[in-house]
Amino acid sequence: MAAAELTSRGYHVTLVDKGRTAGGRLATRHVGQGRADSGAQFFTVREPAFVAIAQRWLKNGWVHVWSHGWSDGSLGGAPPAGNPRYASRDGMSTLAQHLGAELEDAGAVLVTQQRITALRLVGGEWLARTAGNEEYHATKMLLTAPVPQSMALLDASAIQLARSQRRALVRIEYAPCLCAMLLLDSDTALPHPGAIQRPDEPISWIADNRAKGISAEATVVTMHASPTWSSAHFDDNETTLLDFFSAELGKWMRPPAHIVAGQMKRWRYALPTQLHAERFLQATGVPSLYFAGDAFGAPRIEGAALSGLAAAQAMTLDVP
Numbered sequence: 050m051a052a053a054e055l056t057s058r059g060y061h062v063t064l065v066d067k068g069r070t071a072g073g074r075l076a077t078r079h080v081g082q083g084r085a086d087s088g089a090q091f092f093t094v095r096e097p098a099f100v101a102i103a104q105r106w107l108k109n110g111w112v113h114v115w116s117h118g119w120s121d122g123s124l125g126g127a128p129p130a131g132n133p134r135y136a137s138r139d140g141m142s143t144l145a146q147h148l149g150a151e152l153e154d155a156g157a158v159l160v161t162q163q164r165i166t167a168l169r170l171v172g173g174e175w176l177a178r179t180a181g182n183e184e185y186h187a188t189k190m191l192l193t194a195p196v197p198q199s200m201a202l203l204d205a206s207a208i209q210l211a212r213s214q215r216r217a218l219v220r221i222e223y224a225p226c227l228c229a230m231l232l233l234d235s236d237t238a239l240p241h242p243g244a245i246q247r248p249d250e251p252i253s254w255i256a257d258n259r260a261k262g263i264s265a266e267a268t269v270v271t272m273h274a275s276p277t278w279s280s281a282h283f284d285d286n287e288t289t290l291l292d293f294f295s296a297e298l299g300k301w302m303r304p305p306a307h308i309v310a311g312q313m314k315r316w317r318y319a320l321p322t323q324l325h326a327e328r329f330l331q332a333t334g335v336p337s338l339y340f341a342g343d344a345f346g347a348p349r350i351e352g353a354a355l356s357g358l359a360a361a362q363a364m365t366l367d368v369p
């Protein structure tokens with residue numbers, strides 16, 4: 050979002066991401082012949098600034114309304130009617146891919162599979178070096194990784210922030226999330242539209258990606274453990290975790306369905322629990338260094354998007 054905003058304002062933007070695609074927590078995986086969203090499952094739209102953005106994505110056919118709420122699995126009936134929950138029909142990572150393609154069409158450079166390992170100031174400009182020894186120069190730098198990762202990068206680079214700003218950034222915290230993706234040889238018994246949400250249970254989210262529309266070839270179920278359960282079991286071995294998730298899914302399978310394969314994804318920084326009050330943070334004492342993402346101002350996809358936009362707008366006003 051930040052890169053698109055800066056590009057539209059005439060800046061030369063390079064977006065560097067360590068992932069295979071630049072989706073981050075908008076992540077979709079192959080499991081057997083099927084696919085599963087492992088990170089964000091859907092998004093909601095609360096603020097007017099995000100309404101226009103979501104409408105454009107809707108108009109482009111990039112997202113659709115998946116549901117207006119989720120059953121907790123106890124009623125067996127229709128989910129409660131609430132605000133629309135939007136999802137990307139080909140998987141949430143596809144939304145990021147659409148945004149990335151649009152960004153490249155607008156002239157920005159999108160670099161993937163390059164992890165930035167060091168930042169340096171050279172003659173008042175930023176130089177970012179990657180694990181693959183690539184170097185990128187920039188007059189302005191925006192870091193949107195989960196904040197502990199950005200702080201680790203600054204520390205490894207011996208870049209000092211003002212003490213109050215460092216304190217503000219270190220205060221930001223995230224809850225982890227353990228995610229299981231299980232491949233079934235038959236449909237699930239999950240209620241329409243294929244998902245249940247139970248924030249107070251160890252497994253807080255169960256979704257059928259075939260019912261969601263992103264896995265036509267096979268039934269793959271995404272299961273998320275709650276923040277408390279995920280913290281307590283984050284380092285458990287994969288077999289133990291898959292056994293636990295599989296037993297829980299058994300309640301939502303119709304005999305003689307079987308689980309034929311499973312994968313775990315461990316999200317260390319899934320959802321911010323301690324946010325920075327402002328939409329972004331501009332470092333003082335160093336030239337044009339900014340922090341943004343879902344821990345700034347408001348959480349989730351909506352918060353991340355609006356944070357990126359706010360940071361980009363501030364960057365255009367910041368004349369070095």
Ligand SMILES: Cc1cc2nc3c(=O)[nH]c(=O)nc-3n(C[C@H](O)[C@H](O)[C@H](O)COP(=O)(O)OP(=O)(O)OC[C@H]3O[C@@H](n4cnc5c(N)ncnc54)[C@H](O)[C@@H]3O)c2cc1C
Pocket residue numbers: 065066067068071072073074075087088089090091092093163164165166193194195198202226228273316318319320341342343344348349350351353
């Ligand atoms: C399990 C789970 C469930 C969720 N469910 C929902 C949901 O249903 N609805 C919702 O709205 N939100 C949900 N979220 C939250 C949502 O995914 C995030 O709020 C949002 O995607 C954050 O976007 P971001 O750009 O701030 O950060 P990220 O998506 O984390 O992007 C940060 C990027 O930085 C890159 N990066 C990090 N370090 C480096 C480095 N050194 N060099 C290069 N690149 C680097 C990463 O590869 C990543 O692509 C969920 C998240 C998880 C994990």
